[in-house]
Amino acid sequence: MAAQTVASTTDSTTGSTVDLGPAAALSCRECGHRVPLGPVFACEECFGPLEIAYDFSAYDTEELRKRIEAGPANIWRYAPLLPVPADVATKPNINPGWTQLVKADNLARELGVDEGKLFIKDDSGNPTHSFKDRVVAQALEAARAFGFTTLSCSSTGNLAGAVGAAAARAGFRSCVFIPHDLEQGKVVMAAVYGGELVGIEGNYDDVNRFCSELIGDPAGEGWGFVNVNLRPYYAEGSKTLAYEICEQLGWQIPDQLVVPIASGSQLTKIDKGLQELIKLGLVEDKPYKIFGAQAEGCSPVSVAFKAGHDVVRPQKPNTIAKSLAIGNPADGPYVLDIARRTGGAVEDVTDEQVVDAIKVLARTEGIFAETAGGVTVGVTRKLIEDGLLDPALTTVVLNTGDGLKTLDAVAGTGLTATIRPNLDSFREAGLV
Amino acid sequence: MAAQTVASTTDSTTGSTVDLGPAAALSCRECGHRVPLGPVFACEECFGPLEIAYDFSAYDTEELRKRIEAGPANIWRYAPLLPVPADVATKPNINPGWTQLVKADNLARELGVDEGKLFIKDDSGNPTHSFKDRVVAQALEAARAFGFTTLSCSSTGNLAGAVGAAAARAGFRSCVFIPHDLEQGKVVMAAVYGGELVGIEGNYDDVNRFCSELIGDPAGEGWGFVNVNLRPYYAEGSKTLAYEICEQLGWQIPDQLVVPIASGSQLTKIDKGLQELIKLGLVEDKPYKIFGAQAEGCSPVSVAFKAGHDVVRPQKPNTIAKSLAIGNPADGPYVLDIARRTGGAVEDVTDEQVVDAIKVLARTEGIFAETAGGVTVGVTRKLIEDGLLDPALTTVVLNTGDGLKTLDAVAGTGLTATIRPNLDSFREAGLV
Numbered sequence: 001m002a003a004q005t006v007a008s009t010t011d012s013t014t015g016s017t018v019d020l021g022p023a024a025a026l027s028c029r030e031c032g033h034r035v036p037l038g039p040v041f042a043c044e045e046c047f048g049p050l051e052i053a054y055d056f057s058a059y060d061t062e063e064l065r066k067r068i069e070a071g072p073a074n075i076w077r078y079a080p081l082l083p084v085p086a087d088v089a090t091k092p093n094i095n096p097g098w099t100q101l102v103k104a105d106n107l108a109r110e111l112g113v114d115e116g117k118l119f120i121k122d123d124s125g126n127p128t129h130s131f132k133d134r135v136v137a138q139a140l141e142a143a144r145a146f147g148f149t150t151l152s153c154s155s156t157g158n159l160a161g162a163v164g165a166a167a168a169r170a171g172f173r174s175c176v177f178i179p180h181d182l183e184q185g186k187v188v189m190a191a192v193y194g195g196e197l198v199g200i201e202g203n204y205d206d207v208n209r210f211c212s213e214l215i216g217d218p219a220g221e222g223w224g225f226v227n228v229n230l231r232p233y234y235a236e237g238s239k240t241l242a243y244e245i246c247e248q249l250g251w252q253i254p255d256q257l258v259v260p261i262a263s264g265s266q267l268t269k270i271d272k273g274l275q276e277l278i279k280l281g282l283v284e285d286k287p288y289k290i291f292g293a294q295a296e297g298c299s300p301v302s303v304a305f306k307a308g309h310d311v312v313r314p315q316k317p318n319t320i321a322k323s324l325a326i327g328n329p330a331d332g333p334y335v336l337d338i339a340r341r342t343g344g345a346v347e348d349v350t351d352e353q354v355v356d357a358i359k360v361l362a363r364t365e366g367i368f369a370e371t372a373g374g375v376t377v378g379v380t381r382k383l384i385e386d387g388l389l390d391p392a393l394t395t396v397v398l399n400t401g402d403g404l405k406t407l408d409a410v411a412g413t414g415l416t417a418t419i420r421p422n423l424d425s426f427r428e429a430g431l432v
Numbered sequence: 433m434a435a436q437t438v439a440s441t442t443d444s445t446t447g448s449t450v451d452l453g454p455a456a457a458l459s460c461r462e463c464g465h466r467v468p469l470g471p472v473f474a475c476e477e478c479f480g481p482l483e484i485a486y487d488f489s490a491y492d493t494e495e496l497r498k499r500i501e502a503g504p505a506n507i508w509r510y511a512p513l514l515p516v517p518a519d520v521a522t523k524p525n526i527n528p529g530w531t532q533l534v535k536a537d538n539l540a541r542e543l544g545v546d547e548g549k550l551f552i553k554d555d556s557g558n559p560t561h562s563f564k565d566r567v568v569a570q571a572l573e574a575a576r577a578f579g580f581t582t583l584s585c586s587s588t589g590n591l592a593g594a595v596g597a598a599a600a601r602a603g604f605r606s607c608v609f610i611p612h613d614l615e616q617g618k619v620v621m622a623a624v625y626g627g628e629l630v631g632i633e634g635n636y637d638d639v640n641r642f643c644s645e646l647i648g649d650p651a652g653e654g655w656g657f658v659n660v661n662l663r664p665y666y667a668e669g670s671k672t673l674a675y676e677i678c679e680q681l682g683w684q685i686p687d688q689l690v691v692p693i694a695s696g697s698q699l700t701k702i703d704k705g706l707q708e709l710i711k712l713g714l715v716e717d718k719p720y721k722i723f724g725a726q727a728e729g730c731s732p733v734s735v736a737f738k739a740g741h742d743v744v745r746p747q748k749p750n751t752i753a754k755s756l757a758i759g760n761p762a763d764g765p766y767v768l769d770i771a772r773r774t775g776g777a778v779e780d781v782t783d784e785q786v787v788d789a790i791k792v793l794a795r796t797e798g799i800f801a802e803t804a805g806g807v808t809v810g811v812t813r814k815l816i817e818d819g820l821l822d823p824a825l826t827t828v829v830l831n832t833g834d835g836l837k838t839l840d841a842v843a844g845t846g847l848t849a850t851i852r853p854n855l856d857s858f859r860e861a862g863l864v
Contacts, residue, residue: 073505073530092535092537092538094798095532098505100527100559102601103524105524106524106600106601106603122559125557125559127532127554127557127798127799128798128800129561129834129836161800164794164798165794165798165799165800166798167798168538168794168795168796168797168798169534169538169797169798171538175863180847180850184843184846185839187845187846187847188839188842188843188845188846189800189836189839191845191846191847191848192790192791192794192800192835192842192845193794193795193798193800194791194794194795196848196849196863197846197847197848198847198848198849198850198851198858198861198863199847199849199850199851200850200851200852200853201850201851201852201853202852202853206853207853209853210853210854210858213854213855214855214858217855219855219858219859219864358624359624359626362597362600362624362625362626363600363625363626364600365600365601366526366559366560366596366597366598366599366600366601366625367559367597368560368593368597368621368624368625402561402836403624404561404621404834404836404837405836407617407620407621410620410624411616411620413619413620413623413624414616414619414620414623414629415612415619415623415629415630415631416623416628416629416630417628417630417631418612418630418631418632418633419630419631419632419633420632420633420634421632421633421634421638421639421641421642422642422645423645423646423649423651426630426642426646426651427651429630431607431628431630432651
């Protein structure tokens, strides 16, 4: 399957004919085997994951910095570092990114972090209000380059909206597969963009199995599954989180980062992005620690980290943090490696702690996070209490989604008082 | 009441002692009577609305343009034109603005507008996902300048979230008043920021009456009601929409703007912002038309416009566009004046057309708008059909809120098919 799709988009003598900017080839993360750019994701030699290999050799550091700083207020300011053509910003795309890095002094006080040292990277500011817009935007450009006409994915939430919105903007057909019994609210959020929304009679695993089948079948011809056959491109979108955080800190790497783990791809790509900035000379080479955050109800990486294992034993997810509920995370072993190599850790929190952290973040900083944001803030608190995260050092905590999408998590929140419309009743309620 | 609160924040001999940047005084929109800056909103001479009078005399056009362009990617790039201190960007604030101006070529095709001529100003990208963040951010700075410690408002939706979030970030206490029987989802969205959320036994009018009573009472001392005693400052936030639209168009005024009408304040301040840019030389002086958009179920300004009246007869609102449902809009007469003076119009659409327009915008541009966005897009379509809006000219349509907050409006949207997890079932569904 892989070889066949590669052949259709490349020239066998000259290599890739697609223009994806500095992306030079696909390279196997395990064995280093290189293949031309194409809609493939697994190494034909060892079945390892393919990722983008770049040619950044032509860049002058200070020219590159100036070019980035003069770029648009979205991820395309980093186009020279992404698998996209140089004119990407002129094409119809939902243009995510350049979200706020919030100096969170109120939260810092609450968690015992030094003033001015704690930041929230708030990705709820993206067009469909999750970090998924970053990765889908990359997949869309790859889909365009490979001549695909349908953008597809399996999803139970954020990804469905991101794909639907991006496809609509870019004039692609979209077809999103979800379990048929998803909550009505989530169905509406995915359906509103007008693409095909197909319910599969089965659970999320059945949906994924079906999608893999479809990719290998003639029926799936012309289909770009953002997180399957376009995964190498898609995944690179997470690098932009690293780029933005460093640029927003004045081209400095933070000492500590707290990143949620679903498949683990985001964490590994943030590390990749930081390493690229160092190699390009855009930031000073200095040590940093990456911490991974999971919910206890889906904590395979956290369990493996604490047990000292190199492999991750799959779990059956049972947590309110559904956007992180991947029981068998593909990049789990890489996450373990990065957490250990950088001196970080992987930790998990209970659903109760997730809800509490959502409320703390909203109350202290006015940021209403999705459950995934409750996970990272909750884990940050735990890491500080356990002495693993240094409250005197610069720390960036990711919020990757929006509380409006997981309202159920804080459904118990309500009125502080009910009064009659007069001052006496107001005074009786003790509000002054 | 007015004179008393003015006296407490100003020096009777030298005028205002508060530093709100270029804001020089408050000036009555009706009679021109000036008073020093303070937490007052009605003229003591004629009861007309007070608005900010500025001193922009020191600005050099090209220096100002450079200063703006070098500013942050939020409303504070326009700090020299707003009632805020020069160092506003260093204070804790939720920093809204610089939202996307989306070139909406797909929607243009759908509505019969020339390619490259239609733009959506998408304010769902603000921190709490509505334009209210812009106005609340201004009110917050005024509250800080006047020494208030509690930020307050009456609200049934977007404003509650914006006030709760801004107060949390800035370390203010917040107290938001809502009708006691609001839907649970809206209560959660307002309550999550942890401020006081008080349900009033009564309807929205009762809530407003109570708030007015509270402002005049010692119990309300130290309270800044963003849209009452801080209204002159609050309202200025809408000017930033005009500034951003023009700067994002390359410092040009669009030929036509379609703006939703609730109180009418936003539309009048957009006009004020455009006039300021012209006077400052930042844009070329050219004609522009401003169109107002209402829902048929709350269309007092549209009815008055069509009848040729100068005054607005109040209506009892009955529409799904609840964020625009103000039956007795304070700035209605000014809106009529601006629509007529600029050659625009005021139009309304049915709830059915609102829902249809929400879906059209999502399907064509991947923007999921609140009902208010359905109103402006629906009205744009109607204005084109009626020959009132020229499809050959540059048009900017405002989307002021986020579809996630009014999911009920599109609740009928759902699955396009349900299949078993196999290719045969997929083929039978006719999806290839």
